[in-house]
Amino acid sequence: MLIDLIRQSLSPLFVRHAGRAGTSPKARSVALTGVLLAGLASAPAWAEFRVEITGAGVTQYPITSSPFRGEAEAPQKPASIIQADLVRTGLFRAVPVEAGQLDESSKPVVTTFRAAGSDYVVAGSVQRQGDGRYAVRFRLWDVVKNSDMGGQSYTVPQADLRLASHRAADWIYERITGEKGVFSSRVSYVTKAGGRYTLWVADADGENAQAALSSRQSIISPSWSPDGSKLAYVSFESGKPVVYVHDVRSGQRRAVANFRGSNSAPAWSPDGRTLAVTLTKDGGSQLYLIPAAGGEPRLLSRSVGIDTEATFSPDGGSVYFVSDRGGSPQIYRIATSGGEARRITFQGGYNISPSISADGRSMAYITRSGGYKVAVMDLQSGTVNLVTDTAHDEKPSFAPNSKMIVYATRTAGGEALMTTSIDGKIKTRLAGRSGDIREPAWAPMGR
Template sequence: MHKPLPVSIPTPSSSLFARRTLIAALAATPVLPALAQFRVEVSGVGLTQLPIALVPFKGQDASPQKISEIVQADLERSGQFRGVDASGQALDEASRPDLSLWRQRTADSLVVGSVTRLGDGRYDVKFRLWDVVKGQDLGGQSYTVPQGDLRLASHRIADYVYEKLTGEKGIFSTRIAYVTKGGSRYSLWVADADGENAQAALASPEPIISPVWSSNGQQLAYVSFESRKPVVYVHNVASGQRRLLANFRGSNSAPAWAPDGGSLAVTLSRDGGSQLYTIPAAGGEPRRLTQSASIDTEPVYSADGSTIYFVSDRGGAPQIYKMGASGGAPTRVTFSGTYNISPSVSGDGRWLAYISRVGGAFKLHVMELATGNVSAITDTSADESPSFAPNSKLIVYATHLQGREALMTTTLDGKIKARLAGQAGDIREPDWGPFQKQ
C-alpha cells in the first residue's frame, strides 16, 4: 500500500518536495503565457571582478546580433567581470590599440572585433583579446557562421575570454533546459545558457516536469503526464525522437542520468512506497536501490558516478542523504533545518546546492561538502530546482519574482545574480547542460 505523506510535509499545492516526487504533482500554479526569449538583468557586486572593455564590434550595427553586447552580458553574469566604458572608440581585431588609453579607463583587458556579412548570407565574426596591464596580445579567433549561429559565436568568444583571463573553462556556449506553462499548455525548451535562442523540444496539454540532461548533452530525460500519470521519457535533442523509459504501476518520476550515460536512477512506486531504482538507459527491468518504509526520491549522481544523493523523510521530515551508486546504507548529509530537498552536486564535487524551508520560505542554500558549512544565498522565498553550471561556478534555479515564476543564475556566494526573465511567462524546472563539444 502506498505510504501516505507524513504530516510534516506540506500538501502538494504548496510543496516543492511533493511536486518533484509526483505523489500529487498536479499542483496549482499561475497561468501565464509561455515565452522563448529572455532578458538579462545582472545585480550585485563581487569582490574581485576583473574590469574589461568591449568595444562595439565593427559592422555589428548592420548585424542582427550585437556581438559585443552579448559577450559583455555573458562575462558580467559570471560574476568574474565588470564592464568598462568603451564609448567613442572604433577598433577591430586588426587594430593596434593605444593600451595607455585603456589603462586610464581602468580596464585590465580589452576585446575588439568585427562582424561581416558574406555573399552567401553567412557572417564572418573575428575578435582579439588584449591584456591591457601587461600590454600583451592574448590572441583571437574567427568564426564563419549562418545568421542563426551568431549568438553561439558570441558565447564562444565569451568562453575564450573567460578561460584566458581566469584559467577556467567558460560555460556560455552550453545550454539549459526548462519548462513553461502557458494557458493549459506545457512546453519543454532547450535554450542558450543566457536563456535566449530557445527551441521547443516538446509541447503537451499535460504537465512536463523534471527535465535532466545526459552527460553528453544529446538527450533529455523528463516526466510527462500524457498518460494521466507520471511517466519517464528519454528525448533525443537533435532528432526530436523520444522513447518511453519507465511506465510501471504507480508513479515514475525524478530521473537522473548516471555520468556514463548507461543508466538512470528513478523514483518508482511500483512496489508500494516511493523508492529509488536504476534502470538501463535503453529501458528494461529496474533494479531497486533503497529498501525503506519512507519516501525516497530526487536522486542525483556525483560527477564520478560513485555516489547518489537523494531526499528521504526516513528521519520524520525531508532531508538529503547519500549512498553508494549501487545502494547500501545511506548517510545523512543535511542537518541544519527541518526540511531540505532538491539536491544538486557540482561537477567538481565540492558543493551541494539544495532548497531549505526557512520559516515557511523555500530558499536556495549551498553546502561545502568537505566542511559541511552551509550558506543561504538568496533573499527570495519560493526557490526551486537548483542546477550547477558545468564549471561549478554558477547555479541556475527557478523562483517567484513579482508574481511570476522566473529563472535566475547566481554565483555560489550569492553576490552576483542575473534574472533570465521574459515579458511574461511561468518558467520552471531548469537544468544546466554539460560542456558542448566544439
C-alpha cells in the same frame, strides 16, 4: 494513508505547488509522491537582465567590448552578446569608450582606454561568406600591460552566430579569470501558460529559447544527459506519469520507464548509460536504476518512506536522494551498488532537491529557513551556507564549471529564472518565456 503521511511530512509550500490550478489529480499525486516542486505564478518574459552584487571581496575586471566591424549588417551583434555574457557574471564591468572603428587586426591606443578606466579591450569583425556562413574573428588586449592576449575565429551558419559569440565570451572569460566559462552551455526549464506545458531549451543567458515539447498535460523533472544531447523528463500525456528520453537535436524520443503506477524523477549517471528513477510498481516510492535505453529496473533502496529526487555523484559511485524515512524530507547518500543509505543533511527539518557540482565539492539544495532558500553544502566539511535571501526558491542546478547555480524563484519583480554564485554574492535574473516557470536544469558543455 500514504497521502496523509505525505501531507504531514511535506511543507505547505510544496502542497501549494502540487495543487496549482490546471494540474490533474494524477499529476498532483505524483508531484506529492515524488517530492517534485512545480510552479510559480505567471511571470512576464524578462528581456533585460539585472546583476546584484552583495558582500565584499568581489573583484571586477573593467572591460570594453568594441562594436565589431561589420556587425551592423549582421543578424546578431557579437560585441553586445559578449559584453552581456561577461557582465552577467558580476566579475566584469563594462566600460564604454569612443575609440573609432576597431577590429581583430587593430592595435588599440592603450592610453585612451587607460584614461577611461578600462583594463581590457575586445575587438573583432563579423563577415558574411560566399556560402552564406559568417566568419567571426576577435582579439583580446590587456591595455594595462599593453599586451596582445590572443584571439579566435569561428566560421558558422547564421543560426549559430549567437553560439559563436557565447564561445568567444567563454574564451575571454577563461583568459582573464583562469576559470572555464559556461556561456555556450544551455539551460532547460518548463513553463505553464494558457493551459499548456512547454519544455524549453535556451542559451545559458535564457535567450534564444526553443520549444522541445509542448503538451496539455504536465511535464516535470527534466534532466540532461552528460553529453548535453538528450533530456530525460516525465510527461503525463498518456494519462499517467511516464519517463521519456528526448534527443534535443532531432526531437525523437522514447519511453524508458512506463511501469505500473508512477514513473518519475529521472537522473543520468555520469557515463550516460543509466537512469536513476523513482517507481511505485512494487509499492511505495522507491529508487531504481534502469538502462537509459530502457530495460529491467534494479532496486537501489527500499524503505518505509518516500525515496525520490536522485542525482549521481560525479564519479558515478553513489546517488544522493531525498527521503522522508526519518519523518521529514532530508537528503541521503547511497552507493550505486546498494547497501545502507547515509543521511547528509541535518540542519533544518526540510531539505530537498539536491544538485551536485561537477567538481564533486558542493551540494546545492532547497532548505526551509524563513522560507524556501537555496543552500550550498561543502561536502568535505559539511559546512552549509544560505546563498539566497528570497523565500520561494525551487530546484537549484549547478553550472558545468561548478561556479554558478540556476534556480527558479519569486522576487519583488515577479517570478523568474535566477543564477547565483556559489557564495551567494552575485545574482542575475535571466530572460525567460512567459508563464509559470518551473524545473530549471543547467546542461553540460556538450552541444
